[in-house]
């Protein structure tokens with residue numbers, strides 16, 4: 281049996297999510313009288329006509345599974361719905377979504393009234409299951425999936441055992457949480473049919489995470505840069521540097537002399553402008569200084585982690601491979617941002633947005649900072665997220681970074697520059713492949729075969745294994761791991777409060793944003 285997911289309309293939000301998850305899919309036409317029983321599951325993402333509704337219900341009756349949103353479920357099953365503002369998601373006692381991380385949504389959703397899964401701040405669950413004949417459907421709230429296209433920004437607190445929550449201005453919605461809700465839904469629906477869900481691993485060579493140290497050089501002195509570079513060399517860290525070029529113009533050759541480091545562009549002036557032409561010019565002036573030293577960056581990271589369509593088009597105009605802005609996303613897997621009518625050609629690589637200076641600003645001692653990074657390393661490994669940390673040379677806590685680099689070395693966590701990971705991810709995205717289940721074995725057909733590509737095989741929501749992508753994978757040869765319970769984080773009721781400290785940080789942010 282082909283293990284390809286069906287989808288009625290591959291809208292931009294679904295295209296983005298399915299590519300991140302790495303699940304093969306094909307478009308299905310529900311109006312055709314063809315037999316759909318060969319499809320393990322169908323995402324019904326379009327409005328249904330009367331005949332399409334009949335075919336969808338018949339597919340369900342005969343044991344099929346469907347993932348859809350509340351608007352479509354009103355037509356399919358006549359469910360009752362109601363609009364509600366959902367501030368955050370916090371799964372508890374949930375047999376499908378227990379291992380999904382808590383996160384912010386902060387928007388109006390159309391909720392299925394009889395939902396019993398995925399708890400929100402209102403005490404109301406967000407996801408309903410409907411059984412119909414031999415089949416089952418999961419109903420997500422209306423407006424939930426399009427949350428991944430949102431580009432608004434809020435200051436958010438991050439979970440810590442330290443004295444005050446560290447915070448940063450990041451994407452308003454926890455898009456990584458939306459993705460994992462979809463992943464868990466698909467694992468559940470395939471599992472209901474006793475079928476494995478086979479997806480591409482987000483990491484090469486069977487790694488369970490990868491590490492990168494990103495440095496934004498904002499107004500650092502030459503000595504600060506040298507000190508941080510020396511620390512990186514001491515620990516064999518190949519960091520990714522995003523150079524703020526205007527203040528470093530006199531000594532910019534230092535960056536060309538560094539060994540085994542990746543050079544990217546931060547900016548010329550540390551500003552983000554409203555217009556394409558001003559952004560384009562700022563990028564051009566920064567690039568001009570770097571290329572004068574024979575540095576040809578593949579990556580860009582905007583000042584203040586800001587993202588906008590006009591900036592994104594300016595970065596695209598200069599042919600960058602990737603960019604990295606936590607105002608668009610953080611703690612998630614890469615994706616191509618949607619620009620309203622098309623996808624950008626520049627891959628977005630999310631990082632973890634809390635640095636040692638954010639932690640010191642939140643009164644963390646060295647021991648608190650170590651405990652914080654230990655928690656993030658454990659959580660990201662568990663959620664299969666990259667460990668992409670960032671910092672600044674001018675106010676980095678070198679003692680904490682010395683400890684962090686030792687930790688990464690001790691754990692033998694694979695290092696990659698952001699450029700290496702981006703190039704690998706682009707290869708992953710371009711791989712067309714189809715898995716088949718035949719006599720307890722997974723057979724794969726594929727367009728190309730990057731040697732480092734691995735697949736994840738999920739048995740329901742609780743068990744998974746990772747293995748190299750081969751022509752044939754014998755399921756009985758794999759050692760399946762049990763999905764661990766979600767990491768314990770600070771309660772969302774506390775994390776979602778907007779404190780005086782956050783207000784002060786927002787005021788300072790606005791001051792710096794417009795002053796420089």
Ligand SMILES: [Zn+2]
Nearest residue numbers: 496498583584
């Ligand atoms: Zn900066």
